[in-house]
Amino acid sequence: MEKGYFGEFGGSFIPPELQEAMDHLAQQFEEAIQDPAFLNEYRRYLAEYVGRENPITFAENLTKQVGGAKIYLKREDLNHTGSHKINNAIGQILLANRMGAKRVIAETGAGQHGVATATACAMFGIECVIYMGEEDIRRQALNVFRMELLGAKVVPVSKGQGRLKDAVDEALNDLVANYENTYYLLGSAVGPHPFPSIVKYFQSVISEESKRQMLEREGRLPNAVIACVGGGSNAIGAFAHYLNDESVDLIGVEPTEAASLTKGVPAVIHGFKCYTLLDENGEPDATYSIAAGLDYPGVGPEHSYLKDAERATYFPVTGQEALEAFKTLSKTEGIIPALESSHAVAFAIKHAATLSPDDIVLVNLSGRGDKDVEQVFEMLQNE
Structure with a gap:
């Protein structure tokens, strides 16, 4: 290549x-x-300043509520600065x-x-x-x-x-x-x-740790790794060390309102070629997501490649579904996720329900929701 x-x-x-x-x-x-x-x-610096390695957490209450596969969270929300x-x-x-x-x-x-x-x-x-x-x-x-x-x-x-x-x-x-x-x-x-x-290199520490942690905790790799995708940094980091493990499904979750991989076409944006949402004039289209970090009309080139190679699959989740997942994880596990991460949690809830209790789903919890609490408060007030 x-x-x-x-x-x-x-x-x-x-x-x-x-x-x-x-x-x-x-x-x-x-x-x-x-x-x-x-x-x-x-x-x-990762050890002494960021606080790595961060753990994987078995979301036991959420797993019971959903039924189906065990849901684990990779806790990037515990890093210094919150993501x-x-x-x-x-x-x-x-x-x-x-x-x-x-x-x-x-x-x-x-x-x-x-x-x-x-x-x-x-x-x-x-x-x-x-x-x-x-x-x-x-x-x-x-x-x-x-x-x-x-x-x-x-x-x-x-x-x-x-x-x-x-x-x-x-x-x-x-x-x-x-x-x-x-x-x-x-x-x-x-x-x-x-x-x-x-x-990708600096974010691959996520999957380097989670792969080892899953083997230590469960004696096997997860059936699926799920991460939200805007530009795609947390997802490519979460996928990196599983790319050659064909038994592990790699699932990226986009906001329906900015679903570059689901609805985009190959085009050049910001100096590189990727799946891009274009308007009728062939310009990058206007996007909107409740999660500001996912609000981008393009996506990382490796995600574009992984989609075409069918090594990873990408699904859209609506802002409303993400908001429900934000509330659900907060109430069941005492963990308030970022709105970006809530998209991944929302899909994981749906996906885990289709699997058996012997299966394992690992969600990359890319950030904590402190930054979003005020925004969510306003959104819920207006419902």
Whole structure:
């Protein structure tokens, strides 16, 4: 497979001067992950700062309520800053530091990646600028305050819909103008090569741990691994170490309102090729999900490839179903999930009910719902 491509997907469709910067980044990344000192430092920060490894939790009450397969949760919500995003932020900040970057930029939708990036930049004393759509700033005010508290400058993006896609546009514009001194700490498994590979590498710790934990706990692998998909970083991390285990179904769950893999077509967006939702003019379509972190008209190139290769399957879940799952997991297990993760929980509930009690479903609980409580409160008040 050509470097940077997953089948026909991926690649790098960017201006020549930016391509030079991406080639340099790819070389630096490859050298870093061959360097034992770099890897030891990354592992140390995961253990001492992020709090890994996090456990798998048997959702016993939910399993009883649903009937069918045992439901396990991989607890990325227990990480420092509250989601899987910190795994990648720590890895990339170490890379940025190694490369001598004076300034870090990032995009964010739900704000969890922004918070993780701001956290990592604070720790290393690097200037941090976060691009965030105005609509997402309104929905995720608490995370905006967190980012600013951590010393980041949050730049509102009013173009387009004022959502995640528009924030990525502005971050890429910044990078084109400032690539000589700026590191773009991309949060999802999207963008031009080498970003999808970098993010997958740092997020694959999720499945590296869960595979071992499932074998220790149950003596076998799960029948299915289920994760929500927006750009697809938590899902590719949750799938990575199971890709060669054909007995394990890999299931990605998209919001019905932004279902790139279910309803999209192959197209180029943000410098790479993937399944993309297009409007009648062939432009990336407007999307809306109750979960700001899933509100993206494209998806990671490896997910696009896994769909075509039939190694993973992808299903849509409505915002209402996710909201019900948000309430159900809170009440049955005392765990409030992020609205993004609630999409995966919603599908897992349906899927587990079709399986036998001997089967096992593992859900990647990508984040906790603290950031969403106020939004959900308002939504329930208006019902």
